[in-house]
Amino acid sequence: MSQGTPCSHLTSQPDLEVLFVTDTYLSIAQAFTRCTACLQHYQIELVDLTTSIRAFRISTLPSQVVAATVQSLQKGSCDVDRASAELSFVSQSAELLPGVMLRQEHSEDAGDNKTVRWVYTELAPGMQVPRADWRSLACDGSFIKSLNCDI
Numbered sequence: 001m002s003q004g005t006p007c008s009h010l011t012s013q014p015d016l017e018v019l020f021v022t023d024t025y026l027s028i029a030q031a032f033t034r035c036t037a038c039l040q041h042y043q044i045e046l047v048d049l050t051t052s053i054r055a056f057r058i059s060t061l062p063s064q065v066v067a068a069t070v071q072s073l074q075k076g077s078c079d080v081d082r083a084s085a086e087l088s089f090v091s092q093s094a095e096l097l098p099g100v101m102l103r104q105e106h107s108e109d110a111g112d113n114k115t116v117r118w119v120y121t122e123l124a125p126g127m128q129v130p131r132a133d134w135r136s137l138a139c140d141g142s143f144i145k146s147l148n149c150d151i
C-alpha cells in the first residue's frame with residue numbers, strides 16, 4: 001500500500017460525510033467517507049476508542065472505486081464472499097495517510113442531539129498507525145492517549 005496525501009481541508013478544518021458504513025462496533029468501525037469541501041474519498045478504519053472519541057486510520061480512495069463498490073453493496077447482495085472480495089479490492093486501491101482521524105461525539109444536552117467533530121492528527125516521530133483489524137487491537141483508549149492530542 002503506497003502512502004496517500006490528505007486534502008488541505010483534512011489538515012485544517014476536516015469535515016467528513018459518512019457515505020457507507022462497512023463495519024460496525026457500537027458505532028462506525030469502518031466506512032467510506034468523503035471530504036465535504038472537495039469530495040475526496042477516504043476509507044476510515046477503527047484503531048482505538050474511548051467513550052467519546054474514536055481513532056481511525058484513514059486512506060484516500062479513488063472516487064470511481066467507491067462509487068462502484070457502494071452501488072454494488074447497496075444492491076444487498078446475499079453473497080457475503082463477494083462483498084468481502086469487493087472490500088478487499090477497495091483496500092488494494094487505498095493509500096494510507098501518515099496521520100489518524102479522530103471523531104468525537106459530543107452531546108449538547110441529555111438528549112440525542114449529538115455534534116460530531118473530526119480532527120486529523122499527524123503522529124509523533126517513531127509512532128506508527130496501527131495496521132491491524134480493530135478486532136485484534138486493544139481498543140482501550142491507550143493509542144488515543146498516546147497521541148497527546150487536544151480534541
Ligand SMILES: [Zn+2]
Binds near residue numbers: 007035036038
Ligand atoms: Zn478536502
